[in-house]
Amino acid sequence: MKLAEESYLTDDFLRQLINVGEVDILVGLPTHNNAKTIRSIVQTIQSGILRGFPRERAVIINADGGSRDGTPELVTGISIDDVRRASNPYALRTLHSISTKYASSPASEVAFRTILAAAELLRAKACVVMSPESANIEPEWLSKLLRPIYRDGFDLVTPTYRRHKLEGLLITNFVYPMTRALYGLRIREAYSQEFGFSGRLGSQFLEQNVWNDGSGETGVDLRFTLAAITGRYRICQSFLGEKDHVERRAADLVPALRQTAGALFSALDPDFPVWSAVAGSETVPTTGSDREVLLAPARVNRKRLREMFSTGVAELESVFQSILSPSTLAELQRIAGTGEEEFHYPAELWVRTVYEFAAAYQKSVISRDHIIQALAPLFRGRVFTFLMENRNASADDVENNIEGLCLEFERLKPYLLQMWKSRE
Amino acid sequence: MREMIISELSQALHELVKGFAHFLPRLIVMLILAFVGWVIAYVAKVVLRSVLRLIKFDRLSENAGASQLLTKAALPSATEMLSRFVFWVVWLGFILLGVSVLGILGLQEQIARFFLFLPRLFVAMFIMFFGLLAASFFSRATLLAAVNANVPSPRVLSLAVRSIIIVFVLSIVFEELGLAEQTMLVAFGIAFGALMFGLAIAFGVGGRGLAQRFLEKRFVRGRKEEKEENEDELSPL
Numbered sequence: 001m002k003l004a005e006e007s008y009l010t011d012d013f014l015r016q017l018i019n020v021g022e023v024d025i026l027v028g029l030p031t032h033n034n035a036k037t038i039r040s041i042v043q044t045i046q047s048g049i050l051r052g053f054p055r056e057r058a059v060i061i062n063a064d065g066g067s068r069d070g071t072p073e074l075v076t077g078i079s080i081d082d083v084r085r086a087s088n089p090y091a092l093r094t095l096h097s098i099s100t101k102y103a104s105s106p107a108s109e110v111a112f113r114t115i116l117a118a119a120e121l122l123r124a125k126a127c128v129v130m131s132p133e134s135a136n137i138e139p140e141w142l143s144k145l146l147r148p149i150y151r152d153g154f155d156l157v158t159p160t161y162r163r164h165k166l167e168g169l170l171i172t173n174f175v176y177p178m179t180r181a182l183y184g185l186r187i188r189e190a191y192s193q194e195f196g197f198s199g200r201l202g203s204q205f206l207e208q209n210v211w212n213d214g215s216g217e218t219g220v221d222l223r224f225t226l227a228a229i230t231g232r233y234r235i236c237q238s239f240l241g242e243k244d245h246v247e248r249r250a251a252d253l254v255p256a257l258r259q260t261a262g263a264l265f266s267a268l269d270p271d272f273p274v275w276s277a278v279a280g281s282e283t284v285p286t287t288g289s290d291r292e293v294l295l296a297p298a299r300v301n302r303k304r305l306r307e308m309f310s311t312g313v314a315e316l317e318s319v320f321q322s323i324l325s326p327s328t329l330a331e332l333q334r335i336a337g338t339g340e341e342e343f344h345y346p347a348e349l350w351v352r353t354v355y356e357f358a359a360a361y362q363k364s365v366i367s368r369d370h371i372i373q374a375l376a377p378l379f380r381g382r383v384f385t386f387l388m389e390n391r392n393a394s395a396d397d398v399e400n401n402i403e404g405l406c407l408e409f410e411r412l413k414p415y416l417l418q419m420w421k422s423r424e
Numbered sequence: 425m426r427e428m429i430i431s432e433l434s435q436a437l438h439e440l441v442k443g444f445a446h447f448l449p450r451l452i453v454m455l456i457l458a459f460v461g462w463v464i465a466y467v468a469k470v471v472l473r474s475v476l477r478l479i480k481f482d483r484l485s486e487n488a489g490a491s492q493l494l495t496k497a498a499l500p501s502a503t504e505m506l507s508r509f510v511f512w513v514v515w516l517g518f519i520l521l522g523v524s525v526l527g528i529l530g531l532q533e534q535i536a537r538f539f540l541f542l543p544r545l546f547v548a549m550f551i552m553f554f555g556l557l558a559a560s561f562f563s564r565a566t567l568l569a570a571v572n573a574n575v576p577s578p579r580v581l582s583l584a585v586r587s588i589i590i591v592f593v594l595s596i597v598f599e600e601l602g603l604a605e606q607t608m609l610v611a612f613g614i615a616f617g618a619l620m621f622g623l624a625i626a627f628g629v630g631g632r633g634l635a636q637r638f639l640e641k642r643f644v645r646g647r648k649e650e651k652e653e654n655e656d657e658l659s660p661l
Contacts, residue, residue, distance in 0.1 A: 254572055304574075312571050315578050319564060324485075365483070367561060373568040 008110070009117055013100040017121050020096045024056035024145060024277040025049060026124035027202050027302045028115030031062055032106035035069040041137055042078045042097070045130060048142030049095060054148070059122065062099040065106030071132075072099035090358050108259075109211070109220040116206045124199050126150040129195035129221075135244045144238040144287065145189035145196035157196035158225065160188045161243035162292035165390055166300065168243070169383050170173035170253075172402050175222070175260050178354060181266070181409035182273040182416075184278035185228045188237060188291055191222040191260050219263025227265045230274045230364075239288025251400060253376050262372050268420075276417060281410060293395035305384040310336040311376020323360040328352050333379065345385040347408045353378055355412060359419040445524075448473040454522030463516020469511035474508045490556050513542065548600040555593025584623075591615060 027045050031038060049058045060110070074098045090154040104113045110122040112129070119127045128142060141159075148154040161168075171189065172283065205227050210220070226357045228235055268275065283290075290326075313336040320329050331349055338344075354375075361371050390398050476482075483592035485491045499505060521534045563586035570578030593613065599606040 200496075204533065308571075308574055316572050319568070366564065370564055370568055373572060375614075376572045 008102070009114065013098070013114075013118075013122075016098045016100075020059050020098065022123050022124060023055065023059045023096075023122045025053050025058040025141070025150070026083045026115075026119045026122060026127040027060045028112070028119075028127060028129040029060060029062045030065070030069045030077065030106075030108060030111035030115070030129070030131060031067060031075070031132045032065040033067045033071060035067070035071050035074060037135065038071050038074050038132055039078060041130065041132060041134065042075055043143060045138050045142060046078070046095060046141050048139035051132055051139055052143035052146065056150075059096040059098060059118075059124075061115055061118045062097065063100050063102045063111040065111060066098055066101060066104040067242075072101065075099050089094075109218070112160070112220050112224070113203070113206070113211060116202045118330040119202045120206060124202075125203055126198060127198065128196040129194065132195065136242055141194065141240050143374075144240055145194065147197050148287065149198050152236075153234060154236045155198040155201040156225065156228040156235045157238050158187050159192050159194050159240045160237050160288070160290050161240055161287075162284065162294060163243050163299060164294040164296060165395070166298050166387065166394070169258055170260055170379070171385060173350070173382055173405065174354065174379070175264065175408040177351075177409040178264060179226070179229075180281045180406055181413050182275040182278065183226065183271075184281045185229055185235065186281050186283050186290075186406075187225065187229075187235065190225040191219065191263075193221065195221070195225075196238075196241070197224070197228070198233075201228055201231070204231060205213075208225060208289050213348055217258040222238060222260060223267055226264075226271065230271050234418050235284050235286055237290060237318060239286070239290070253379070254373055257372050257379070258369070261357070261375055262368070265358050265368075265372075268358060272420070276420070279413075281406075283352055291399070293398050295395060300387060302384060302387055303340070305380045305387070306340060309345075309377050309381030309384060312380070316374055316377065319366065319370065322365045323371060323374060324353065324356050332378070332381075339385040341386060343381075343388070345381045348381045348412070350405075351408045351412045352415065354409075355416040355419065358416060364419065378380055388408070399404055402405075450526050451455075453525050454519075457525065458519050459517075461515050461521070464518070465511045465514035468514050472510050473503060477505060481506070484557070486551075490553065531657040544600055544602065548597045551600060552593060553626035554596050555589065555596070559589035559593065562586075562589060588619070591619075605612045 013208070027049070029038075029042070034041075045060060049056075049405070057218075060075070062072060064072045064075075076099050098118075099112060102110050115127070115129060118124075126146045128145045130137065144158050145159065150155045170259070171191065175191050176186075176188055179383070182184050205224055208227060210223055210227070225235075313332050317329075317333075320332070328349065334343055335343065335349075357371060357375055360366075361368055365371070386401070390403055392400070457555055480501050482491065482501050490502055500508075501578040509606050518540070520538060524532055526534050563582040566585045567582035569575075570581050575581065596609055
């Protein structure tokens, strides 16, 4: 047992882990006030383990960020007997559920670190992290995320989902194209709240400096995927089904940008030797579809998106002068002045914007968090164009548009490299 | 009579030569001190300039908004300004030390006061620089938060934050320098009071409707409108 782990794992938690002994499967469940959904999620997890891994030793580790609605008690109090009767009456093993409060306020990186430390101490062979908010989780998700690791020797399994064409636009317009262009692997959901990983990848990531240099404070899930890529671990994707969350919030964009853009930008410097040598991109092994698109009509306030873009470009001019090149800023100002019908934020300009933001982040031209926040209004402009382009598009058309954007990210990669090399 | 005049002249000349002979070593000492001071000041300037370039002080100054002020006043960069400032302070210090060696009455006290003033000057400059840095940081943070929250007139809010911080910093700087302390205290009190009073009137009279809408939204129709607003927004992840 390492001293470093002892310092952030409580004595009571360590005692419970020792009582469990070694396990084959570990399910990590980070929570914070999830009483509404946690009962059905834990039962689904239990059912998934009983059906998919009846002979394996398994444990559910709940890392709680100070819930005040009794979430931890619900996790540990749910009896497995009801699930056992319905799922697999011949399951041989005991399924342990352990809950630990890692802090009085939620911090995803601490929760994940707690889960990784528990996995290392229990010598888990295959681990999976599940979101406490997934409204439509199925027992099969466990097998889909764990089986490639437990049976086929993969180290990381990222999910793919059936999603509405206008959902997850930060993933489709930024995270997926940029990680693909820079790291050379076509991983659809490099940032996800559900994923499987091997014990050895978990242990290797636990030892990385990411916890001490401050870069792991946001977007640790994305940093984990990037660590698997740069460490040349075996990665695959597994189709889970429809992705849905309990609720959507308009104010989520800036925190979402911190977790994705912040994590990706901060990884670029240490990963420079890897991504600078990559050209083009290749697919990763995928079980099932790599993405399915739903086309149901969605209500979106387009006017508000465009207004927030135009206001942002006008009001943040002094901030953008520090981040963007004069030509990019001039082009954005021209677009901001156009009417709704003529408004078009082209893919090439969006890619140049993102790359210039990445370079500015690296140079710390202003506070790094301010750089991330300044990206929000521009992303809204890009979303507006995406909505207009795909208003009546079929699933194939949407896919073609995303593919076109990815190719644009790959084509303009030398522009980023050029800015990176001239930073001194 | 003739001998007497010659004798007086010789004595005066003798006194002059004696006085000059007495003064000359001090003058030489002063000149040596001035020269040594110039060399030390020059070395200090070069070293400081290199260190400031190494730590990218100009970028820090740009972030603080100090560079923009210097550019508008057609002055050199912050690094160059600080280096030159240190050069002159060090050299002037040595010159004054040399002058004190001359033993001219009345100057000693002034020189002592100058040396006592130097630490306060440095502290004031330090407060001014980091005050500008804080004003720039917090005004930009306000601007970004207001833009992303779709709050009306974000630039006015940002400017208000910057102005309040700068007024605070200036009052502290003047107090530190001991310049017109009473005047500054009164001026600060009047300016700050007027600002708060103005804001109170502006919000009370001009923003009555806004306050009403805010309160209604918050306590009467809050949940319904929030839900509608969220329905119009896309989940980014």
